[in-house]
Amino acid sequence: MRDEKTVMRTAAVIDFEGERIACFIGESLVAALAAAGIRALKISPKRAEPRGAFCMMGICQDCLVEVNGVRRNACLEPIADGMVVRRVAP
Amino acid sequence: MSARVVIVGSGPSGIGAAITAADLGLDVTVIDAFDAPGGQVFRSLPAAFRPTRRQPGDYVLGESLRHRFSAAPLRYLPRTRVWHVGHDLVVEAAGPRGASRHPADVLILATGAIERVVPFEGWTLPGVVGLAAATILLKSDRMTPGETVVVAGRGPLLAAVAADCVKIGARVAAVVDANGPSDWLAVAPRLLARPDQFGRGLGWIAALRRAGVPVLFRHRLQRVESRDHQLVVEVTPVGRELGDTRRFACDAVAVGDGLVPDVALSRLLGLVHRGDRLRGGLVPDVDAAGRASRRKVYVTGDAAGIAGAAAAFERGRITGLAVAQDLGLAPLGGQRATLAAARTRLTAADIFAGASRRLMAVSEADYRHLAPSTLVCRCEDVSVAEINAAIEDGAGDLDQVKAWTRCGMGPCQGRFCGATVAALAARQLGPMPSESGSFTPRPPVRPVAIADLIGRGDGAAA
Numbered sequence: 001m002r003d004e005k006t007v008m009r010t011a012a013v014i015d016f017e018g019e020r021i022a023c024f025i026g027e028s029l030v031a032a033l034a035a036a037g038i039r040a041l042k043i044s045p046k047r048a049e050p051r052g053a054f055c056m057m058g059i060c061q062d063c064l065v066e067v068n069g070v071r072r073n074a075c076l077e078p079i080a081d082g083m084v085v086r087r088v089a090p
Numbered sequence: 091m092s093a094r095v096v097i098v099g100s101g102p103s104g105i106g107a108a109i110t111a112a113d114l115g116l117d118v119t120v121i122d123a124f125d126a127p128g129g130q131v132f133r134s135l136p137a138a139f140r141p142t143r144r145q146p147g148d149y150v151l152g153e154s155l156r157h158r159f160s161a162a163p164l165r166y167l168p169r170t171r172v173w174h175v176g177h178d179l180v181v182e183a184a185g186p187r188g189a190s191r192h193p194a195d196v197l198i199l200a201t202g203a204i205e206r207v208v209p210f211e212g213w214t215l216p217g218v219v220g221l222a223a224a225t226i227l228l229k230s231d232r233m234t235p236g237e238t239v240v241v242a243g244r245g246p247l248l249a250a251v252a253a254d255c256v257k258i259g260a261r262v263a264a265v266v267d268a269n270g271p272s273d274w275l276a277v278a279p280r281l282l283a284r285p286d287q288f289g290r291g292l293g294w295i296a297a298l299r300r301a302g303v304p305v306l307f308r309h310r311l312q313r314v315e316s317r318d319h320q321l322v323v324e325v326t327p328v329g330r331e332l333g334d335t336r337r338f339a340c341d342a343v344a345v346g347d348g349l350v351p352d353v354a355l356s357r358l359l360g361l362v363h364r365g366d367r368l369r370g371g372l373v374p375d376v377d378a379a380g381r382a383s384r385r386k387v388y389v390t391g392d393a394a395g396i397a398g399a400a401a402a403f404e405r406g407r408i409t410g411l412a413v414a415q416d417l418g419l420a421p422l423g424g425q426r427a428t429l430a431a432a433r434t435r436l437t438a439a440d441i442f443a444g445a446s447r448r449l450m451a452v453s454e455a456d457y458r459h460l461a462p463s464t465l466v467c468r469c470e471d472v473s474v475a476e477i478n479a480a481i482e483d484g485a486g487d488l489d490q491v492k493a494w495t496r497c498g499m500g501p502c503q504g505r506f507c508g509a510t511v512a513a514l515a516a517r518q519l520g521p522m523p524s525e526s527g528s529f530t531p532r533p534p535v536r537p538v539a540i541a542d543l544i545g546r547g548d549g550a551a552a
Binding site for chain 1: 123124125130135136137138139140141142143144145146169171204205214215216217218219220222223224226227228230231232233234235236237258259260465468469470471500501502505506536537539
């Protein structure tokens with residue numbers, strides 16, 4: 001749930017797996033996706049279970065995605081309008 | 091030519107060290123993984139966010155730190171990860187402009203802390219986030235981890251996160267605290283060493299009461315399951331594993347069991363470490379100014395043992411002055427006063443931190459109830475049963491457990507499983523010397539793209 005009281009945001013739209021996600025410029029990609037109900041970002045290597053952002057500081061790597069074709073931690077990636085985001089292949 | 095001081099990290103300790111060393115005329119380079127200085131406690135807002143009305147105190151403090159940092163004559167490399175430091179003190183980094191090397195005459199590690207989580211069934215589910223992770227969402231993204239949140243673990247962050255969620259308008263289904271009221275009362279006098287923070291704490295508790303949030307003392311998370319797009323959380327009393335289970339439905343769980351220093355670089359450099367349970371387990375052996383076991387290397391702030399953000403800034407300043415002193419720079423008139431003031435503030439901050447440390451402490455008993463199927467290693471999907479089997483088969487230290495099970499071999503480099511494996515190993519093998527009771531770090535200590543290291547052939551990142 002976003003705090004509407006302490007900040008003003010500027011709208012953006014990104015593409016996640018072909019789906020248009022309305023979000024805000026500068027917020028983390030994790031925040032943008034979570035607000036749209038998308039939390040599963042990666043598949044674990046052995047049990048093939050879904051994983052999502054856990055540490056929010058670029059350490060756990062459970063939020064690794066491809067942003068415009070380059071691997072990035074979604075927790076460290078600020079939203080830019082028109083960003084194209086894909087899950088990484090397991 | 092003035093000495094080249096390379097500082098890894100621009101949280102409060104890195105900022106304190108950087109502005110002090112830069113003001114003394116040293117050639118300072120600060121390398122940090124994030125977008126803006128401030129670290130995790132004093133996270134900045136995204137540049138595109140426009141702050142309105144009154145801002146949280148940590149943000150205001152962070153802005154003043156950032157202002158002082160940007161006014162100092164130093165080189166700052168944001169969004170840049172340090173993945174290796176050689177014994178020649180050449181710092182290897184990768185950032186937006188590719189790979190870079192930074193030879194240091196003096197190295198200051200201000201790498202801060204990472205979160206410790208005692209695992210439970212379902213801690214790897216999407217929607218379960220760290221407690222410190224939740225504070226980052228709240229401070230920087232200005233959002234709660236979910237619409238209905240369970241906040242669990244131990245330490246003052248529990249109340250901070252729960253109160254902030256309530257303030258923004260989320261529902262807090264429960265606060266699950268491993269400590270009891272008597273544990274909090276026992277440390278209350280020390281919390282009063284910082285009346286400002288004590289008052290803040292009372293404000294959090296009042297906010298939770300007004301919102302009618304149930305607080306379960308002496309309880310812990312037993313299991314989280316994903317059912318019909320919801321998370322169902324099972325909570326049990328600490329020490330009583332049968333019966334009395336309570337369930338809460340939510341869409342997010344924030345859980346954390348204290349903080350530990352990020353010792354990857356200090357261990358990589360082969361610095362002497364010691365065991366200190368309250369300060370986060372394995373900590374570099376440094377003096378009061380951060381001087382490590384090797385000349386020209388300093389560790390400051392939470393990276394040298396957990397004492398919190400307020401203490402970290404003062405520790406950084408003290409380290410910056412020590413560096414200048416060790417380089418033989420004549421002390422300026424104001425420095426003695428600066429040092430005395432920093433020490434006074436550090437004393438108060440550390441009394442307060444002592445209370446936090448007590449509340450965040452875990453013991454082996456906290457790892458006793460782990461179910462065999464519970465995952466220890468998030469990166470490589472290694473369970474409690476697999477770790478125990480490796481130790482029963484003769485793995486004599488953590489590196490052997492790692493080699494046999496792949497636990498700790500993934501991209502987080504053992505930062506989230508190390509404490510758990512150490513506790514499981516100690517149960518069977520008894521207390522271990524600190525070096526064999528932890529993973530040996532190997533470069534790269536942070537994940538880095540091969541393209542960033544070798545360049546792209548266009549000279550841009552060579």
